Amino acid sequence: MRSLIDILDFSVEELDELIGVANDIIANPEAYSEKCKGKKLATLFFEPSTRTRLSFEAAMLELGGSVLGFSEANSSSAAKGESVADTAKTISCYADIIAMRHPKEGAPLVASQNASIPVINAGDGGHNHPTQTLADLLTIQREKGGFNNLTVGFCGDLKFGRTVHSLITALSRYEGINVVLISPDELKLPSYVKKDILAKNNIPYKQTTDLESVMPELDILYMTRVQRERFFNEEDYLRLKDSYILEPRKLKNAKPDLCIMHPLPRVNEISVAVDDDPRACYFKQVLNGKYIRMALILKLLEEAKR
Ligand code: CP
Numbered sequence: 001m002r003s004l005i006d007i008l009d010f011s012v013e014e015l016d017e018l019i020g021v022a023n024d025i026i027a028n029p030e031a032y033s034e035k036c037k038g039k040k041l042a043t044l045f046f047e048p049s050t051r052t053r054l055s056f057e058a059a060m061l062e063l064g065g066s067v068l069g070f071s072e073a074n075s076s077s078a079a080k081g082e083s084v085a086d087t088a089k090t091i092s093c094y095a096d097i098i099a100m101r102h103p104k105e106g107a108p109l110v111a112s113q114n115a116s117i118p119v120i121n122a123g124d125g126g127h128n129h130p131t132q133t134l135a136d137l138l139t140i141q142r143e144k145g146g147f148n149n150l151t152v153g154f155c156g157d158l159k160f161g162r163t164v165h166s167l168i169t170a171l172s173r174y175e176g177i178n179v180v181l182i183s184p185d186e187l188k189l190p191s192y193v194k195k196d197i198l199a200k201n202n203i204p205y206k207q208t209t210d211l212e213s214v215m216p217e218l219d220i221l222y223m224t225r226v227q228r229e230r231f232f233n234e235e236d237y238l239r240l241k242d243s244y245i246l247e248p249r250k251l252k253n254a255k256p257d258l259c260i261m262h263p264l265p266r267v268n269e270i271s272v273a274v275d276d277d278p279r280a281c282y283f284k285q286v287l288n289g290k291y292i293r294m295a296l297i298l299k300l301l302e303e304a305k306r
Contacts, residue, residue: 002303003112003119004296007130007170014299015137015170021295022138022288029062035298036065042095043069044087044111045122046078046102051264051286052122052131056099059293068095088115097300099131103229118300126160126230132263133166134296135289139281140220142288143259149176151217155244156182156224156269158189163263164224165193172201179205180214184243186236187226211244216253221246223262223269223282247271254279261285 004010010018025032041060045053049071057067070076078087084102088111091098098115100108101122108121123129140147152171154164158181168189171177179198181189188207198205208214215221223246231237245268246260262270262282274280 001112001116001118002300003108003115003121004130004300005109005112005119005121006128007133007166009130012173015134018134018292018295018299019138019141021298022291023142025291025294032063032294032298034064036060036063036301039063039065039097039301040095041065041067041069041297042091042098043067043071043122044076044091044098044100044102045069045071046073046076046100046107047123048072049101049122051289052101052129053099055286055290056120056122056131056293056297058290059297062290063294063297065096065297069099084110085114087111088119092116096304097297118304120296120300123162126162126165126227128166128169129162129263130166131293131296132163132289133170134292135285136163136167136222136261136263137170138288138292139261139285140259142284143281144219147171147174147177150174150219151178151180152220152222153180153182153211153214153218154189154222154224155211155246157187157226157240158183158224159187160227160230161224164189164222167222168193169197172197172203177203178217179203180217181205181207182209182211182214182244183207184209184240186240187243211246212250212253215250216255218258219255220259220261221254223260223266225262225265225267225269242268244269245271246274248273248277251277251279 105127112119
């Protein structure tokens with residue numbers, strides 16, 4: 001049974017295929033409106049979400065399917081001590097595909113090993129968020145025309161930012177990628193990502209604490225929120241939370257075709273004044289997330305038939 005747990009579960013060719021289907025859905029939505037008639041998506045969210053859960057639900061509804069699930073652990077039998085494995089076996093009796101978010105790294109993998117239906121990782125702790133990466137890739141493809149020869153700056157909480165880990169992993173398979181890592185010392189990219197992804201794939205990268213000094217180099221600026229929920233103490237969070245606040249004046253030396261991205265939710269790290277800048281792409285990412293999740297559901301359900 002095919003699932004999506006890590007972005008590397010799909011080849012570059014399969015990602016191209018998904019992006020192609022998503023672009024076709026954008027162009028011809030009516031052609032897809034009954035593709036999942038009679039199918040059910042279960043959204044099992046053990047952690048809060050707005051975009052991921054509701055875009056999965058909207059995606060399945062726009063494909064003509066139905067949705068069931070829960071949006072917090074406390075309203076499921078996890079609150080009574082049920083294991084992820086038993087939950088996955090149970091939901092396999094009720095639905096055709098699962099999208100799961102969980103605070104524990106590896107929980108969706110355990111679910112996929114126990115379910116008899118495809119499981120999609122909708123974010124596991126500070127580890128991975130492959131469907132956000134699909135939304136990011138579709139956005140980059142639509143804004144930049146492809147993935148080669150891009151200088152991509154990642155700014156903010158690179159330690160706990162699972163969307164950063166997944167997108168760096170995805171981009172490491174393309175040609176001419178340069179990575180600029182912008183963070184406070186305490187929130188640097190984990191060394192396993194630098195060693196196993198960047199160094200292993202010969203991706204040039206540099207680390208800095210100063211966003212404005214590298215701004216002119218960037219084709220893409222990927223801002224991230226400092227993740228309060230992953231901190232061990234509130235004092236450290238309060239000290240670091242406003243390390244970077246993107247404001248219009250800080251963009252004066254940026255490229256005219258810079259693509260400003262953010263997986264959202266934002267707190268303070270992008271001023272609302274930036275929203276009117278034509279280079280702001282973060283709400284396009286939100287919409288693209290729905291279309292690429294439609295393409296993903298179609299692909300995994302098609303493969304489950306084989
Ligand atoms: N980008 C993202 O995962 O947003 P939510 O937490 O709202 O799902």
